[in-house]
Amino acid sequence: MTATPSQPYTPFAPRAHRPGGPLGPGGRSRRISSGAVRDVLTLVALPLVAALALPAAFAGGGTRRWFGGRAEGQRAEAQAAKDAAAAAFYELDTAQRDLRISIETITAVDDSPAARRAVSDFETLGRRIDEASHQYIEAVDAHDLDRVDLEAATASRARAELTAARDELGRVKQELDRFEQGLGPLLGKAETQLARLAPAVERARQALLAASNALDAVRESGLKADDLAARLAALAPELTKLNQGAGQHGVPGTLERAERVARNAEAVRAEAERLPERAAEIDHRLVSLRTRAQALTTRAGQVDPMLSELRRRFSAACWQDLQHVPEHTAENVRQAELKLKEAQAARDAQRWPDATSLLSTVRALLNNTDEAVSAAGDRLRRLNAVAKDPQQEIDRTRFAIRDAQRLAMAGRNTPDPRHARPLDDSVARLDRAIGTLEGRHPDYWHFLTELEAVRQSVARVVSQIREERGTGGP
Structure with missing residues (x-):
């Protein structure tokens, strides 16, 4: 549209017009009055x-x-x-x-x-x-x-x-x-994103710079960070696109790219700054796990004597699930020591992810070995205790049943069948378990596991009663 308004209209002062002049009709002269x-x-x-x-x-x-x-x-x-x-x-x-x-x-x-x-x-x-x-x-x-x-x-x-x-x-x-x-809502949303654009791009650039500086500092300390350097180099094309601007890649795409670059660069910076601490931690874990493996080797040597005593004093049902513990223990310790050597080599080569993964494997092997060795010792200790005095386990179980029965009868003349039936079954199971102790070679391990199962069943009834009554506690 190109039209423009006109200038305001201002008329000239009026000009006088007269019909006659100094000459009369026909041009004849006359006297001038x-x-x-x-x-x-x-x-x-x-x-x-x-x-x-x-x-x-x-x-x-x-x-x-x-x-x-x-x-x-x-x-x-x-x-x-x-x-x-x-x-x-x-x-x-x-x-x-x-x-x-x-x-x-x-x-x-x-x-x-x-x-x-x-x-x-x-x-x-x-x-x-x-x-x-x-x-x-x-x-x-x-x-x-x-x-x-x-x-x-x-x-x-x-x-x-x-x-x-x-x-x-x-x-x-x-x-x-x-x-x-x-257009208000659409325009408001658009202006908000545009307002975020420049700060987001600047944050991404600063994050990349901080990551680069952190990586340089780590390398100056003598540590390699090849994996972090590769991750940082992978962000270079993204920075190029950020520099090309939103005009070429669009505002939403540029915002998303800036946030992703900032997030990844920040992760590289954090890992680079933590790398010296991570190296020290790996060194500490190597020493600790090596010491633990040596201690387990010593403890594993005690499994055979414990199994010999179990075989001599108790029925086969009490120990037959433990008879392969020495073999598994020796194999686990051997595998742990092999993985420790590999972890040490990875640490020397500064392959930090590999070293961390290998140390986790060593820890899992030693945990399994520790549990197996402890299981053999715990089995012998519990069997010795129940063989000497089974009444302690019996009294413990009966107390749990009676306590549950009192709770079931609280405020009632007759117990709820849903509670009474499992408690009655628990009493019967206890009596049957006590009966298994008769004979020349009682299965003490079955007796112990059966009483443990009875106590767990009673505990479930108690929990159900408390939930129904809304007490949540004793």
Whole structure:
């Protein structure tokens, strides 16, 4: 839209016109009266008055001549309508330019269906704006309000057309305002992402710089960090894309890339700074696990004597699940020592992930060995205790049953069958287990495991009662 409003209309001062002169009809001379002299003097003086009036007329912004009557009134009204239409045109044009910036902001960030619909609606509004602008420009071009012979009817028609153009421009401006209000959520989201863009890219660059500096410091201390260097080098193409900017890769993609680069670079920096501590920790674990393996080797040598005693004093059911413990223990210790050597080699080569993984394997092997050796010793200790005095285990189990029975009867005349039945079964199981102790070679291990199972069953009943009553405690 290129039309501009006209200068305000300012008429010249009126020029006097007289019908006669110093000559009469037919050019005959006649006597000049005193009135005629005054007329002549007036005519002579008019050029001087006009010359003095010209600067004022130009200063007023117009070069139009003055015509009195109805035509001049219509001209003034038409000019006012033209000025109002020009103002409406300028206001609509400014609003459209501002709104186009908002649409471009949204499309740079958002590719959602709502954003695409907003672009389509804006294009539709653009066609409405073009139609209203064309109507205005045609109305301006159709009428020359500066014409000296402008007729009143023409001026009136110009005023009507310019007023209609102004009204149409106003209606389109209202549509544009309503559309702009509806863009609020989309524009707010887009502006928020744009506001995040520059700080996010800067954070990514600073994170990369910090990671590089941390890596240099580690290498200066004599430690290698080849895996960290490779991870940092893999981020170089991402930095190139960040430097190319959101114009090439889009705002959402650039934001996501900046956050990912910052996150990965921060991880490299943290691992690089922790590397000296990690090396010291691996050294400590190597020493500790080596010492533990040696201690387990010593303890494993005690399994055979314990198994010999179990075989001599108790039935096969009490020890047969332990008879392969010496073999498994020796194999586990051998595997642990082999893995320790591999872990030491990995540490010397500064292959930190490999060293850490191998040490975890060593720890798992030693834990299994420790449990097996401890199981043999614990089995012998418990069997010796129950063989000497089984009554202690019996009393412990009966106390658990009676305590559960009292809880089941609390506040009741008869117990709930859901609680009474498993408690009665527990009493029967206890009695049967006691019966297995009769004979020359009792199965003490079965006796111990059966009583442990009875106590677990009673504990489940107690927990159920407390949950139903909502006490949650004794």
